[in-house]
Amino acid sequence: MERKAVIFHGTGANPDVCWLPWLRDRLTERGLAVEVPHYPGLNVEPIDTFLPKVLARHTFDAGTVLVGHSGGAALLLALLQHLEVTVAQAILVAGYATEPNEGAEPVLQQEYDWPAIAAHVNDLIFINSPADPYGCDDRQGRAMFDRLGGTLIIRDGGHYDDTDAFELLDRLIG
Structure with missing residues (x-):
């Protein structure tokens, strides 16, 4: 089976x-087929029509x-809930399941089927x-971890959007 990664x-x-282009290149070098789609409607269009x-x-x-x-990690929750297969791994970087601030978050579902999400991924990691x-922040990570299990990594790094490389991700992807 071909291994592949989809980075949102x-x-x-x-x-x-x-770090998205860097991770794409690293995973490609390791032999994974990598998709990094562009979704301008992410967190603009309601999840019910976007997903x-x-x-x-x-x-x-x-x-x-x-x-x-971030919003791509929040998307992964809805995606995992609605998959018909179990994927190898999902890593949510700066993810969240409830509104993290005052802004609208159309990427979030009203409710989540936490057991369905957990059932559709073998290795789940929150950073x-x-x-x-x-x-x-870490409270968002803890809330998802408490519902889903997996691995929670709390690490200083702000929003993880100010670096061109993210070595930890490369090491975590099995």
Whole structure:
């Protein structure tokens, strides 16, 4: 089975920001097929109409690794809930499941089926910082971890959007 990774950017971002191109290149060098789609409608369009477009555009299987940053990490919760397969790994960087600040968050579902999310991923990792300026902080990571299990990494790093490389991600992807 071919291993592949799908890397989702955050709100208002694109595939060429921060560490996304670096991670794409690292994973490609390791032999993974890598997709880094551009979704301008992420966290603009309501999740109920946005998610079907994402599900239709990609294929997922037992060899798939999902990585999401910020709004892309929040998207992974809905994605995992609605998959019909179990993926190998999902890493949520600066993720959140409730509104992290005063802004609207159309990427969030009203409710989550936490057991369904957990059932659709073999290895689930959350990376959050206590000093996230947008509220995607360690409390958000703890709340998801408490519901889903997996691995929670609390590490200073703000919103993890001010670096061109993210060595920890490369090491975590099995």
